[in-house]
Amino acid sequence: MMWKMIGALFVISSLGMAGIKVASYFTRRTAELRLLQEALQVLDTEIVYAATPLPAVLKKIGQTGGGAIAQIFRKAGEYLTDSQGLTTAEAWKKALNETFPSTALNQDDYAILSAFGDLLGGSDRYEQHKNISLTTLHLQKEEEKARRDQEKNVRLWQYGGFLIGISIVLLLL
């Protein structure tokens, strides 16, 4: 009986935790999309008003937070100055590819960020502002979608995991 109890608790808690993890993915994606827009806002100000070169801006944004999003900017800034001779697009792509697996972003978000990097730094301030504005707009739309997904799915997964666990335990008993 004792072992059955332990087994049942294990099944319920495992599935419950898995559910919470899936739920947190939806919350994290929304938060990361918001952080990206905030970072782009800083980038836009530094480019349009201060004309600060990218390595300095990217590193500055990278230092403002410790999460995966800040890491993309920090790494891109480092790759631009480490004498490997990478172009901005290459440095951005490399940083994005390395950091992407540790984010909650999906392939649509990746495509937006990848296209953003292709034009980053390669034109005058007006063109850069347009690139940043367009990317921000795309990210806003993704954030709205992510928020809807979050509302739909977070509760479901948070409780769903435990409920599935309990159902399995009841069936087995």
Add this chain to the structure above:
Amino acid sequence: MLQLSRGLSEILPFLAPSLRDILGRLSPTVVDGLEEVRLRLSRPLSVRWRQNEFFLDMKGELSPLISGAYIVSREEIQKTVQLISQGSIYAFEEEFRQGFLTLPGGHRVGFTGRAVLEGGQLKTLRDISSLNFRIARAVPGASRPLLPYVLDLRNLRPYHTLIVSPPCAGKTTMLRDLVRFLSYGIPELHFPALTVGVVDERCELAACCDGVPQHDLGPRVDVLDHCPKDVGMLMLLRSMAPQVIATDEIGCAGDVTAIWEMVNTGVSIIATVHASSWEQLEERPHLKELIKSKVFQRYIFLSRRKGPGTIESVWNEHREPLVC
């Protein structure tokens, strides 16, 4: 006469990696006398060495012949442009409009490409197709032979001086060295240190990078970077109380007007101008009046006859030769 300082090693990080490999194979003799590195799209990689242009092959060997020369690709040009601009074209809009930018170490990169016009004015350059890395040279002591002629030892100020030379004959190097002498003071001539204001419109004289002069101009120098000369000279006069104002390549009407305003303020002016002879100098429409009115008290003519910085002659305001 002029020597190479630091040089190639400072410009290599700004070149595409494949070009770094080739230039890294240059022999020490070539590196010592290297003046320029030229990249031209789909054309041979070349260098200017001891006043002559040579092509480079894959092994970094110099040749006057095109056959076997390394051809510069579009990707190499693009990478190099990215590297010199830190991947931030927008941060160097003014430099791209002017056609050059300054690297750490004072080295200068000139470029050409497709001009973008707006309202008939050059807005910027796009699709860069040629780059010329000019290796900066600081030659401490280059102007020492000129000091007895340029310094007014009685009034303890330099004369209003015009350094005249054709391009690439060392006039900027000479002016830079004069500024350095004045800013440090010259104890052996009992000449005190003076406050010098430098208007560095072309970012060549002090070659500031992030506000720090890349050449040693001494401790008493205030640099107005990227500022038009006419505006800059008057600004310095009002704001920094200089005893000497130095500027490079005067010639337009605005420069001359500003000099007219300054000659009677007690500030000494040291400037350079493009010309090879008195005849050419007097043909410059705006300078003619300055010469006629004896504004400049010393004229120093330079040439490349015995290498850049060869002093050909020194004249006073009455056009009497002091050195010939």
